[in-house]
Amino acid sequence: MEVDVLIVGGGPAGLSAALRLAQLQTAQGGEPLSIAVLEKAREAGAHSLSGAVLDPSALRELIPDFRERGAPIAADVHADHVYFLTEHAKFEFPIIPPPLRNHGNHIISLNQFVRWLAEQVEAHGIDFFSGFAAQDVLMEGTRILGVRTGDRGISRHGEQKPTFEPGVDITAKITIFCDGVRGNLTKELLRRLPLGADRAPQQFAVGLKELWDIPPGRVAAGTVIHTLGYPLAEEQFGGAFIYAMSDRHLSLGFVVGLDYSDPQFDPHMAFNRFKQHPFIAALLGDGQMVRYGAKALPEGGWNTIPRTYMDGGLIAGDAGGFLNSMRLKGIHLAMRTGMLAAEAAFDAIRANDTSAASLKRYQDKIDASPVRSELYPVRNVHQAFGHGLWAGLAFSGVSLLTGGWWPVELQGEAGHTRMHRLPPGRGSGAVNEPASNATSVDRRLTFDKLTNVHYSGTAHEEDQPSHLLVHTEVCSTICGPEYGHPCVRFCPANVYEIMREADGTPRLQINASNCVHCKTCDIMDPYAVITWVPPEGGGPQYNGM
Amino acid sequence: MILVVAEQREGRLNRATWEAIAAAQALSAEGVPVQVVVLGGTVATTAQEIAAAGVGDVIAVEHVSLATYTPDAFTTAMRQVVDKIAPTFVLLPHTYQTRDFAPMLAARMRKSLVTDVTGINGNGAAATFIRPMFQGKLAAEVRPQGEPPFLVSVQIGAYRADAVRKGNAAAVTSMSVVIDASAIRQQPDAPFQEARQAVDLSQADRIVSVGRGIKSQDNIAIAKNLATAMGAEIAASRPICDNGWLPMERQIGSSGQTVAPKLYVALGISGAIQHLVGMKGSRTIVAINKDADAPIFEVADYGIVGDLFEVVPAIVNELEKG
Helix, strand or coil: CCEEEEEECCCCHHHHHHHHHHHHHHHHHHCCCCCCECCCCCCCCCCCCCCECCHHHHHHHHHCCCCCCCCCCCCCCEEEEEEECCCCEEEEEECHHHHCCCCCCCCEEEHHHHHHHHHHHHHCEEEECCCCCEEEEEEEECCCEEEEECEEEEECCEEEEEEEEEEEEEEEEEEECCCCCCCCHHHHHHHCCCCCCCCCCCCEEEEEEEEEEECCCCCCEEEEEEECCCCCCCCCCCCCCCCEECCCCCCCCCEEECCCCCCCHEEEEHHHHHHHHHHHHHHHHCCEEEEEEEEECCCCCHCCCCEEEEEEEECHHHHHHCCECCCCCHHHHHHHHHHHEEEEEEEHHHHHCHHHHHHHHHHHHHHHHHHHHHHHHHCCCCHHCCCCHHHHHHHHHHHHHHHHCCCCCCCCCCHHCCCCCCCCCCCCCCCCCCCCCCCCCCCCCCHHHHHHHHCCCCCCCCCCCCCCEEECCCCHHHHHHHHHHCCHHCCCCCEEEEEECCCCCCCEEECHHHHHCCCCHHHHCCCCEEECCCCCCEEECCCCC | CCEEECCECCCCECCCHHHHHHHHHHCCCCCEEEEEEECCCCCCHHHHHHHHHCCCCEEEECCCHHHHHHHHHHHHHHHHHHHHHHHHCCEEEHHHHHHHHHHHHHHHHHCCCEECCCCEECCHCCEEEEECCCCCCCEEEECCCCCCEEEEECCCCCCCCHHHCCCCCCCEEEEEEEEEEHHHCCCCCCCCHHHCCCCHHHHCCEEEEHHHHHCCCHHHHHHHHHHHHHCCCEEEEEEEEEEECCHHHHHHCCECCCCCCCEEEECCCCCHHHHHHCCCCCCCCEEEEEECCHHHHHHEEEEEEEHHHHHHHHHHHHHHHH
C-alpha cells in the first residue's frame, strides 16, 4: 500500500497530525493527499492512558469549537491542592507552585478524548487502521520508506497457523512516527540513524493508575490533588495524582521515576502503600476500583529530545519526549507537535522535497512555537530531581526566578544504570522474593498485580510468540545474585515470573498476554536485554481511563 | 411465538440447544408456544430427538446447501424460516456458529440482536435481557428496540439443560427453503485437525481442574486419576497450560474457555480473578487448596484446606470402592 503521509500511532499526536493535514488540504486545495493512520489498539483510545489534566491550548487551535463538537471533558479544574505526605500525616503546600496551577484546564479521560479525536479524523475521510501495529521501519540508506506491519497467525512456537497472514508494507512520502513513549519504531530510528547522538539520554517514569467509584460528598468534581513524599524515599522521584472527574469518580495514580536504585523496590507496591495512607484510604473507603492501567512516560525534557526530522520521517509526541514533567502534562505538547509535523509534512510534499534538509522546517516550527517556550526554561529541572526531592524542588524554585538560567546544563543518565547491585549473598534467594517495600494486599483497597491486570481489560491471543524479547539469557546466571530478578517487581502487570527448575536453577517465565504495553521492562531492565515489540493484536482495554 | 434454533453437526445435537429451549420456556408467557427449528443436510434424527422431548413443534429444514455450515446458506435459510413463522423472539445458543451467522441475519432483517444473554426478566413482549459487559464485570439489562422478531443468543451454561419442561411427543413438520448455491460466498474446507481434536469443555458435566499447586508435570496423573474416577474432563488454570503440562485448549479462564459444569473440582488453584471468570457459573464448586486464604474459597461451595496429594488419592479410593 502506498500513501502520501503515513502516521504511525493513533494517539493525541498522530490524530492531531492527521486532522491538521486534512485541514490544510481543505484550506489550500491542490492534489488531495492520501493519509493513513496506523494504530495497534483495536479501537481508538483503547491503549491511551494518562491522568489526565488537559491544557486546552493546542486543542483550541486545532478544533476551536471543541465544546460544540462534544469533546468529552469530565470537569473543569476549579481547585488545586498539593500535599507533602509523611507516613501518617499530610502537609498542604501553602501556595500552589505555578507549574501545578491548573485554572483553565480540564480533567479528561484520555481514552474518551482520543476516541472522540479519532471520530473527528474519520469524519474527514482519513483512513484509520486500528488493530494494526507497525513492526519494522522500512529504510533505504538514511531515508524512511514506510513501515511493515506484523505477521498474523504465528503460533507460540513460531510456526504458521492456518490463519497466517503476512505483514503488509505501507510506503509513504513522509512517515510521522507517533508511536508513543519508548515507541518500538522510534527506538529503532534512534539506534540506526542515530538521532539522539548529541542529546542527553532520555529519562522515564512509570505511572500506575486506577479509576475508583466512591461514595459522593468526599471531594468536589474538578478537584486536582498532587502529593509528594510518602511512600517514596527522599532520593526517589515521583508522586501521586488524584483528579475528581465527578464527585463519585476518581482518577488516581502514582508515578515513580524509572531511575530508582533499589532493585527490590516495586512501583506497584508503592502505589498500594500510597493508598494505605490514612488520607487516601479515607478518600477511597467503601469505594470500588473499576479500572487499572500502567504506562511509562518520558520525563527528561528538552535536552533529551532527539533530532525529530530525517529523510522522509518526523517524530512527534511522547515518542520524541515532548512532555513537561514539571507541569505533569504532555497531551497538549503531543497535539502541538503532531500539528507542527503535519504542517511541515504538507509543505515539504507541496515543495516536492521530503529530505531531512527540507523537513528541518519542523524543528524550526517547534523552536518558534510554545513547545520550546514551555520546555526550554525547565530543561534542567527533571535532572535536578536526580539529586533528590529537596534538591529538585529547590532547583525548580530557582528555575522559576531565573527563567531556567543555570551556569551548566545538568546531566542526567539513563535510569536503569542507576540500579544498585545487591550486596553479595543477598540475591537469588526465594522464588519471586517479596519487594523491599511490600505491603499487605486485601483486594479491596490494595491489590495484587494479577487482579489489577484483570481490571486493565488486557487480552491477547495466547498462541503467538512472546512479544517481549529477551536477547541474552541472564536470568539463570548473573541476574539472581546481582539484582535478584528485578523484572518480577518493576513490571506492573505480572508478566515476568521466575520459576525454579527441579535443580533449583531460576528460569524466566514470560506471561506475555498480561502485558499492558507500558514499556517499563524495555526501559528499566538493568542489563538492557529486553525489547518490547508489538504483539499480534490485543493489549489493554482502557475504557474511561 | 418463540422460535428456538437448534444446532446440530452430523446428526449430533449440541447440548446448548436444550439450554436455549430452557431459556425459551422462561421467556414464554402463559400459553405462548415454543417451536424449534433444526437446519442441516439431513436432520430427521435430531428433529425426532427434540420432538420426543415434547417441548413444542419441531420444524425440520433440510437442504443440500445446509449439509456443511456456511454463514451465507444459514442466513438465507433462517431468514425464510423466520419470515414464514413470524415469531416474536428467535432464541439461539451462543455458540461459535451462532456468533458467526446471527449478526448477519439480524442485519439482513434489520432486527435487534441481543447476544450472550445470561438471564431474562419478565416474559413476553415486556421481557428484558441481562447480558455481560466489560468481560463480565458489569451486567446490563437491555430491551430490544424496534419491531419483532427479536433475536437473542443465550450464554452457554446460563440456563440448565436438565431444567427443560418436557411434555408429550410433538410433531415434526418439514419446511423447504430456497438457497441459490451460487450465492454462497464461502467454501469451507474440511475442519482443521486442531478443531476436530479440540475439546469443548463447555459440554462437560464434570470438570477436574488443576493449578500451580500440582507442582510438577508428573503429578498431573493424580488429577487425571480423579477425573477418570469421576467421569470428568480434565482442565487447568493458566500456568499449567503455559508450562505445556496440559494442552492450551484445556485452559479455563479469561484467556481460555468459559465453563459451567454441574461439578467443578479445583485442585491447587488459588483462584485469580482471571480463572474465576471462566468457572464461577459452575453449579457446585469444590476447592482443595493448602492456603486457607486463597480466593478460590470465596466462590467454592465446598472447600477442603489441605494437601491435595493426600486428599485426592483418598477421594479416588472412596470413589473406586463405590
